[in-house]
Amino acid sequence: MTQTPTRSxxxxxxxxxxxxxxxxxxxxxxxxxxxxxxxxxxxFAGGIAVNALGHCHPVLVDALKTQADKLWHLANIYTNEPALELARNLVERTFADKVYLCSSGGEANEAALKLARRWAHDQHGEHKSRIVSFGKSFHGRTLFTVSVGGQPKYSQGFGPVPGGIEHGEFNDLDSVRHLIDDDTCAVMVEPMQGEGGIIPADPAFLEGLRELCDAHDALLIFDEVQTGVGRTGSLFAYMQYGVTPDILTSAKALGGGFPVGAMLTTDRIAPALTLGTHGSTYGGNALASAVALAALQHIDTPEVLEGVARKHELFREHLETINRKYQVFKEIRGMGLLIGAEMRPEYEGRAKEILPLAIEEGLMALIAGPNVLRMAPSLVIPEADIAEGMARLERAIARLVGEQ
Incomplete structure (x- = not known):
């Protein structure tokens, strides 16, 4: 007899x-x-910035059902039409010349870091292997990516961790100048830190990283796993900054809920991943590629991307109204529909307490660390749902304040 699963x-x-x-x-x-x-x-959680078109969007459902009747998976000794179409669309819509497909953001970042080291090794020798990243950054949960990520708690107890990794301070270019040299192979950065607290990069900071990388022949890697595919109001955040990386990673919204990841790079760098140097069993899976292609094409339209900017302002207005009444937020920040509200000192570390209260009121939200309430809803969320969700959030915050 079938038993209904429970939380226990x-x-x-x-x-x-x-x-x-x-x-x-x-x-x-x-x-x-x-x-x-x-x-x-x-x-308002969006599967942590994954469900970019909400739940069961008809465009994605149709793509999945159509592909399900054709072909699901092949080993990488073959290719398939959806994977090739997805790669072509990513190239035509970005700076990239070449694409590597995989199954997650962690895989995409692992591939980016391996590519950077392999390229530097082939071009300059074994000495050029150092990687610069940033405190409070997050790049995945593999041992390599969690070591590059700037949050030691995620690598504690899993040592020894990979070496040759240094961490500067996000938005502090001087901290990078002291770390980067001719032995540096790559600088990896999020255009907006997600897990680190929803902190957008200063334009001058990213411009300076580009200049430093060029001066030392190091590769600039943008981790756009969370900021990419419409989340900030452009297809990728680098387009808003006007700073072009050498390697870019994508996942989350790329599949709209179906597991998929991608690493994008140029013809100058891609040849370093020669036959057999890297791989992913499910990379280029036909089902995932078909859904991702549909998501990409639907999101990269003026209707969706311009709507993100309008909805950002609505979220900000509602949050500011709530804050004028309850005085719980120190700062509201973010880009597009990746929004963070940092708690005031008297509510330090209590953002996580909002989540169960919100659930009881009928709202799903997120945190980015213990002190930042995070929202990453569907890019096409109706304005009526924003208003109703904010009413529910206000009730949750009223309860938080009342429990002081």
Missing amino acids: DFDQYMVPNYAPQQTIPVRGEGSRLWDQQGKEYID
Whole structure:
């Protein structure tokens, strides 16, 4: 007899590296979800910036169903039409000449870092292997990417970690000048730090990184796993900054909910990954590529991208209205529909307490560290859902304040 899963099943059967909320969503449509008891929620979390077109968007559902009747997966000794179409579309819409497809953002960043070291090795020799990243950055959970990421808590207990990695201070170009030299192969940076607190890069900072990389023949890697594919209001955030990287990584919104990742680079650098130097079993999977192609084509339109800017202002206006009443936020920041609200000193570390209160009020949100409330909703969330979601958030914050 089939047994309905419960939240306690997580504790019994799953490795305890997550602590999910008690509710279990079972159905989604647009920016709304329903749990096992039929309770409705508005989704400001977006699967952590993944569900860029909401839940079960008809464009993505149609792409998945159509491809499901044709071809699912091939080994990488073959290629397939959806993968080739996805790669071509990414090249035609960006700075890139070549694309590597994989299954996640962590995989994309792992590939980017390996490519950078391999390119530097082939061009300059073994000595050119140092990598510069930034404090509070996040680049994935593989041992390499978690070591490049600037949050030691994620690598503690997993040592020895890969060497040759230095961390500067985000938005502080002088801190990079002291670290970068002719033995540096790459600088890796998020145009807007996500897990680090929703902190946009200063334009001069990214411009300076580009100049430093050029001066030392190092590669500039933009991690756009969270900021890419429409999230900031352009297809990729680098387009808004006017700073072009040598390597760019993408995932999350790229698949609109289907696991997929991509690394983009140029003809100058791509040849370093020669036959057999790197791979991904599911990279270029036909199902994933078909869905990602549909998501990319639908998002990269004026209607969607211009709507992101309008909706950013709506989110900010609602958050400022709430804050005038309850005085809980120190700063509201972000780009497009990746928005962070940092807590005031008297609420230090309490952003995480908002999440269960919001769930009880029928709203799903996120945090970026213990002190920043994070929102990464669908890029096409209706304005009515924004208004209703904010009303629910206000009730949650009123309860937080009342529990002082």
